Amino acid sequence: MSHAAATRTDDDVPDDDAVRDDERSDTMLLARMAEAVYWAGRHLERAEGTARIVQVHTDAHVDMPVGEDVGWEPLLAIAGVDSEFAERYSSASGPDDARAAEEDVIEFLLHGDGNASSILASLTAARENLRTARPVIPREAWEACNNLWLASTDHLAEADSREGRVRWLRRVIAGCQCIHGILLGTMSRDEAMSFLVIGQNIERADLTTRVLDVRSEFLHPRGADDPYDVVHWMAVLRSLAAYQPFRRAMPARPQGGSTLRFLLQDDRFPRAVGACLTEARAELKSLPHSEQAQEACQNASMVVASAPVARLAVDGLAEFLEDVQLALVEIHQRIDETYFRPSFVGWEPTTALP
Amino acid sequence: MDVTAPTETSAPVPTAGGTDAPVWPSYDPAPHYDELVGPDGGPRPAAEALWKHLARLGPEALAERQAAADREIRAIGVTFTVYDEGVGVDRPWPFDILPRIIPRDHWQLIEAGLVQRLSALNLFIDDCYHDQRAVSEGVVPADLVTGSPNFRRECVGVDPPGGIWAHICGSDLIRDDQGFWYVLEDNLRVPSGVSYLLENRMVTKHIFPEMFRHYSIEPVDPYVGHLAATLASVSPSSGDPTIVVLTPGIYNSAYFEHAFLAQQLGVELVEGSDLVVLDDDCVYARTIDGLERVDVIYRRVDDLFIDPEAFRPDSMLGVPGLMRAWKAGRVALVNAPGAGIADDKKVYSYVPDIIRFYLDEEPILWTIPTYRCSDPESRTFVLANLPDLVVKPANESGGYGVLVGSQATPEELATAAQQVEDDPNRWVAQPIIQLSTAPTLCEEGIAPRHVDLRPFTLMGPDGAYVTRGGLTRVARRKGSLVVNSSQGGGSKDTWVVDAPADPGIAAGFGAGDGSAP
Numbered sequence: 001m002s003h004a005a006a007t008r009t010d011d012d013v014p015d016d017d018a019v020r021d022d023e024r025s026d027t028m029l030l031a032r033m034a035e036a037v038y039w040a041g042r043h044l045e046r047a048e049g050t051a052r053i054v055q056v057h058t059d060a061h062v063d064m065p066v067g068e069d070v071g072w073e074p075l076l077a078i079a080g081v082d083s084e085f086a087e088r089y090s091s092a093s094g095p096d097d098a099r100a101a102e103e104d105v106i107e108f109l110l111h112g113d114g115n116a117s118s119i120l121a122s123l124t125a126a127r128e129n130l131r132t133a134r135p136v137i138p139r140e141a142w143e144a145c146n147n148l149w150l151a152s153t154d155h156l157a158e159a160d161s162r163e164g165r166v167r168w169l170r171r172v173i174a175g176c177q178c179i180h181g182i183l184l185g186t187m188s189r190d191e192a193m194s195f196l197v198i199g200q201n202i203e204r205a206d207l208t209t210r211v212l213d214v215r216s217e218f219l220h221p222r223g224a225d226d227p228y229d230v231v232h233w234m235a236v237l238r239s240l241a242a243y244q245p246f247r248r249a250m251p252a253r254p255q256g257g258s259t260l261r262f263l264l265q266d267d268r269f270p271r272a273v274g275a276c277l278t279e280a281r282a283e284l285k286s287l288p289h290s291e292q293a294q295e296a297c298q299n300a301s302m303v304v305a306s307a308p309v310a311r312l313a314v315d316g317l318a319e320f321l322e323d324v325q326l327a328l329v330e331i332h333q334r335i336d337e338t339y340f341r342p343s344f345v346g347w348e349p350t351t352a353l354p
Numbered sequence: 355m356d357v358t359a360p361t362e363t364s365a366p367v368p369t370a371g372g373t374d375a376p377v378w379p380s381y382d383p384a385p386h387y388d389e390l391v392g393p394d395g396g397p398r399p400a401a402e403a404l405w406k407h408l409a410r411l412g413p414e415a416l417a418e419r420q421a422a423a424d425r426e427i428r429a430i431g432v433t434f435t436v437y438d439e440g441v442g443v444d445r446p447w448p449f450d451i452l453p454r455i456i457p458r459d460h461w462q463l464i465e466a467g468l469v470q471r472l473s474a475l476n477l478f479i480d481d482c483y484h485d486q487r488a489v490s491e492g493v494v495p496a497d498l499v500t501g502s503p504n505f506r507r508e509c510v511g512v513d514p515p516g517g518i519w520a521h522i523c524g525s526d527l528i529r530d531d532q533g534f535w536y537v538l539e540d541n542l543r544v545p546s547g548v549s550y551l552l553e554n555r556m557v558t559k560h561i562f563p564e565m566f567r568h569y570s571i572e573p574v575d576p577y578v579g580h581l582a583a584t585l586a587s588v589s590p591s592s593g594d595p596t597i598v599v600l601t602p603g604i605y606n607s608a609y610f611e612h613a614f615l616a617q618q619l620g621v622e623l624v625e626g627s628d629l630v631v632l633d634d635d636c637v638y639a640r641t642i643d644g645l646e647r648v649d650v651i652y653r654r655v656d657d658l659f660i661d662p663e664a665f666r667p668d669s670m671l672g673v674p675g676l677m678r679a680w681k682a683g684r685v686a687l688v689n690a691p692g693a694g695i696a697d698d699k700k701v702y703s704y705v706p707d708i709i710r711f712y713l714d715e716e717p718i719l720w721t722i723p724t725y726r727c728s729d730p731e732s733r734t735f736v737l738a739n740l741p742d743l744v745v746k747p748a749n750e751s752g753g754y755g756v757l758v759g760s761q762a763t764p765e766e767l768a769t770a771a772q773q774v775e776d777d778p779n780r781w782v783a784q785p786i787i788q789l790s791t792a793p794t795l796c797e798e799g800i801a802p803r804h805v806d807l808r809p810f811t812l813m814g815p816d817g818a819y820v821t822r823g824g825l826t827r828v829a830r831r832k833g834s835l836v837v838n839s840s841q842g843g844g845s846k847d848t849w850v851v852d853a854p855a856d857p858g859i860a861a862g863f864g865a866g867d868g869s870a871p
Contacts, residue, residue, distance in 0.1 A: 135616035
């Protein structure tokens with residue numbers, strides 16, 4: 001510290017750290033609350049993301065000639081619940097019915113018993129977490145979430161027909177958007193907000209990689225000039241709300257290389273993995289003790305930035321995406337250790353002891 | 355009509371009979387005192403504008419507004435938790451849209467009475483943990499203090515800031531068949547309900563916005579600011595204090611309120627496991643930036659659970675060492691541990707004497723005559739008159755264990771008599787006060803239902819504050835006197851208005867003494 005102000009004693013000069021701590025004490029954030037908002041961000045994102053994917057898949061399914069379609073199993077794979085589904089429904093469908101029935105898959109994804117990441121389960125978890133975090137989030141945001149949960153539960157029967165399903169899913173998407181809008185428009189950019197945004201972006205990045213992973217398996221079953229490749233890539237973009245932004249950014253026919261580049265590396269489209277990581281890292285920078293989590297974030301960014309997209313469009317995408325997902329898990333673990341577990345490294349009193 | 359009374363705006367009144375025509379011909383509160391309707395079947399002076407408005411709306415519009423209120427309460431997520439076979443279920447908060455109206459003249463007396471009462475009770479609590487002058491000078495028996503299950507030896511000799519132990523009090527007030535006000539209970543431990551009071555007003559503003567043009571209604575929102583100031587005023591640190599609300603957790607029946615208050619105050623809502631007491635006797639919260647010192651804890655956890663080191667070792671809700679920190683003056687607990695000593699039904703019967711002893715004033719609010727069954731003469735009287743009395747355990751709250759003699763079966767009366775004989779110390783009895791009624795929207799239309807009132811009083815070293823009005827609780831079952839929400843009661847918004855009072859009632863203040871006849 002500079003001693004230029006010679007007339008003052010050391011005691012008189014406010015110490016930089018002390019000032020920082022004083023400012024912080026105004027917005028003290030409990031570790032437990034931070035965890036609740038982080039998970040609320042993730043669950044809301046998962047609910048919205050799953051709703052988009054189911055909606056788009058239903059649309060795309062209609063476009064495919066009967067027999068050319070890819071069935072409904074990909075949805076289960078994207079959501080990562082194929083084994084849970086099999087456990088639940090194996091006895092129901094006979095041996096000659098190899099493909100999972102649309103109704104079963106949809107029911108399972110939207111609100112099925114035994115699916116902890118169904119849309120309804122995600123909404124319920126988001127609501128519980130926001131309920132815990134009520135003191136640190138705007139009242140309206142909690143109300144909007146509670147309302148969405150009530151409406152989704154009240155109209156559960158809708159979800160089981162193709163026609164009602166569209167309405168039900170739209171409500172979920174609009175409801176999640178409404179909650180985000182309230183948070184953006186009324187919540188202070190404080191530490192609680194940072195945790196929410198971080199959770200949201202990690203979940204988003206994860207979902208984008210899952211969509212790419214599963215969709216890629218169904219690409220070019222007849223070689224690279226499969227006539228339905230374009231339809232598939234359009235569905236990939238649409239399920240991530242990326243079709244229009246893609247068209248504007250890359251006025252090309254959606255095909256492997258350009259789509260992958262956009263969804264992995266674009267830094268302006270909010271659902272591109274690169275953009276999610278940039279945003280998460282920016283939020284981490286404003287948090288105390290975030291060095292390790294930032295580093296993990298940067299590692300993930302580097303993996304994504306160095307992706308050989310043209311080659312991946314033809315081969316090796318699944319392995320590459322696995323690396324990205326591991327990098328995402330790493331970020332989560334650093335955050336979890338640093339903030340949510342009581343034994344973290346920087347754990348000591350910040351106020352001077354008497 | 356008095357020129358200062360609220361008057362109608364230009365809209366014509368469709369009721370042919372004028373303002374005094376009975377809007378609800380079958381509405382008959384007799385023999386009870388009704389809050390809004392006078393003995394002639396017309397509105398009391400303060401209720402006239404509301405009366406006319408309800409007549410204009412008609413039953414269908416009213417039902418629609420009730421439905422709108424229910425929807426809003428569900429959407430906002432105002433809930434309370436009831437336990438059914440061990441499983442907690444969130445229920446929407448039951449709310450009746452018809453407000454209860456109290457003239458400001460009455461309220462000023464009630465307010466003065468509540469502040470007087472809480473001042474005296476705080477002096478009494480402080481005395482209990484110091485010299486016990488009230489005992490040595492014969493105002494109360496020694497057993498009332500040291501023999502009470504709410505007496506905490508750990509608190510002896512502790513000096514909380516300003517000598518204030520009970521900072522937040524939720525009193526229960528009732529009115530008898532003449533309309534006279536009584537204090538029924540002083541809740542000094544962890545009284546709840548203030549969030550519902552505030553939310554009820556919020557909903558009413560949305561449901562009856564037009565009524566706020568007809569009435570000048572005292573706002574209830576300032577409570578939160580006063581609560582924040584009261585909490586800050588007892589902080590042991592200089593500078594901006596760090597305040598937290600301590601909740602038993604998400605499964606507590608009042609969790610909604612804990613979260614609501616933390617949110618309104620802009621402070622953290624902590625559970626026991628979020629706090630830790632270090633060797634310096636200071637309390638710290640586990641934050642994302644390490645441990646941060648906590649100065650004031652508005653605790654919504656009962657005494658016996660706040661510190662497993664000092665009290666129940668099996669408590670998972672508390673913070674080990676919290677009592678040590680409090681006794682060392684490093685943290686303020688609101689209300690202070692041990693404040694419950696002044697909150698039992700036997701102490702209640704001595705409150706008029708307690709007020710006279712410490713303040714040298716006559717009590718402003720009436721206390722219901724209370725028979726202490728430990729006293730042989732009273733016991734004989736109680737046993738001989740059970741059907742005309744209410745028998746209560748001296749140390750319970752929430753309406754548990756209360757027997758209303760007039761509504762009890764012979765078997766219940768026999769059981770009660772046996773209980774009194776077996777353990778007379780545990781029981782007190784009071785004459786049955788027929789609670790006042792208020793018009794309530796019921797299945798059969800607007801009907802009289804019994805109500806009570808829970809205002810909240812704040813007290814700190816810098817002064818006191820009383821909510822303007824309170825939480826009106828209503829027994830939704832016809833004839834029922836049980837208003838507790840845990841037992842199916844509902845609630846109403848309560849308006850303290852600038853409108854004329856009924857003549858005569860105000861004279862009832864300060865005339866009662868509360869000693870058993």
